[in-house]
Amino acid sequence: MAEKPEQKKFDLETLLRVLKLALPYKKVAALALLLAVLLAPLAIARPRLIQKMIDDYVFVGDVEGLTFWAFVIAGLLIVEAICRYAFIYSSNWLGQSIIRDLRVRVFKHINSLKLSYFDKTPIGTSTTRTISDIQSINSVFAEGIITILADLLSIIAVLAIMITTSWKLTLICLTTMPFLMLASYIFKEAVKKSYQQVRTQIQKMNAFLQERITGMRIVQFFNAEKQERESFAEINAGLRKANINAILYYAIFFPTVDLIAAASLALMVWWGAQDVARAGGVTLGALVAFPIYINMLFRPIRVLADKFNTLQMGLVAAERVFAVIDRTDQIENNGTIAPKRLKGEINFKDVWFSYVGNDWILKDLSFELKENETLAIVGSTGSGKTTITNIINRFYEYQKGDISIDGVPLRDYDMYALRSRMAMVLQDVFLFTGSVFDNISLRDPEITHDQVISAAKMIGAHEFIEKLPGGYDYDVQERGATLSMGQRQLISFVRALVFDPDILILDEATSSVDPETEGVIQHAIEKLMDARTSIVIAHRLSTIRNANNIMVLEKGEIKEFGPHDELVELDNGRYRELYEMQFLEMSE
């Protein structure tokens, strides 16, 4: 994905929108702000008091007065430390609370988006939006806006006290300011650019690793380790270079600022020392306090450029997160009918569907399924079999024609109620990290252990689950990698059965299993389809033969439709051809 907004100038609109996120935490935000305002005069009070002590007490020899003011300074130091702690804690608490809310909001929103969004958006992008981009928004609060404000306030406060102490000395100190400004500007731009490079390299590395780790089998099998190692080394070198560039700028900038500060100090001492001697010139106390002021003036300026970059990067991230939140291609769910049970009569009438534009994948489809009937869909790859199931469960919206279930148009149903009466078993079984029980119940609190066990028994999966270490509590690793294909399929069958759907959508796996497992799976499928309407993308001859009707699909059109015995009789029939070439062979 092109990350072009990075080049944009400061975006006030996004900043305001980010600030609005703090509304639920008004009080903490106000506290952080108040502390920022308080900290500036607190910090400058110390050198001012030292100045006073030297001028009014040291020369007079008033030890009692000196002790008193020393205690005042100590007291102020403690107050400042407490305030600084409270400031850091509250601004970070604010940032973290805001991003916690935002993560929930983004996750919820991503969940509600149409599947077509995920067709177009790489997985990595969705994860980046919910994790690292949102994390960067924290910096807008914790390191950005409030600290920048605190720094600016302290600069103003220091300048004010410097000018009131001696405007001449202040002017002398400020003569180096243009150099500092120039250095800061150059640094800010250079660092921004190198951080962009770092980000690009990190993104590259993430994408590379994600793909290679997922496809590790292929990498190892085709002995591609060497090439992959070389590609990785190249990306890794790029990341190192980008990081070193960024560090280099810091290494140049910070000493440069120190140098400019030292020049200021030298000028001040040179001029100040002469001025002390003059009548009406600066006092000795001021001369002692000024180096501290200079330090206080340069320290925030030194980090300000950096913080401004952080703020800007936070805003760029915020803009990307908002772009996800603002997406309106959510699933429309305007239907209200929510039946407890369905009969499962499905009717397609002149249905047309395309994923993109006018590239029709399903063309003028009409067919009917009665209660408890089974329809087997067969056809060559890409003919649109999966697509039919995708529009029945409303993963995608069809464009023309009508689909109804039990005589009610699909869109009049509440989508969640409708889906709760359907179950889907996919060819590529997806298991989540968690126990076998959780993978079957999908953490639905209404599903009991007994229900799961009795469903597993019906399917014929109970035996093998019992034998797993821990049985139903067996910890399934990511995507079920530690289970065999057949075992994963059986678990997905139990998952479907336990929800006791009225309509079953089944994409039969093409992978062949040993004859014994095949027998178990065949039995499981029969159990699953028993007494409910089923649509099966069929690959097993037994399933096809037992189906009430077979649909032969070709390029999105129905070529033949009818029961096995009828279709197999058709001269030059497509089904007959498929049957003789494929299914008979498979069943041998």
Ligand SMILES: Nc1ncnc2c1ncn2[C@@H]1O[C@H](COP(=O)(O)OP(=O)(O)OP(=O)(O)O)[C@@H](O)[C@H]1O
């Ligand atoms: N999400 C999608 N976005 C765009 N086009 C898609 C999408 N999914 C499928 N297609 C296209 O739609 C057509 C039908 O795909 P579909 O998955 O329905 O075929 P299929 O008959 O199930 O194939 P197979 O037997 O290989 O699974 C294909 O040309 C495919 O490229």
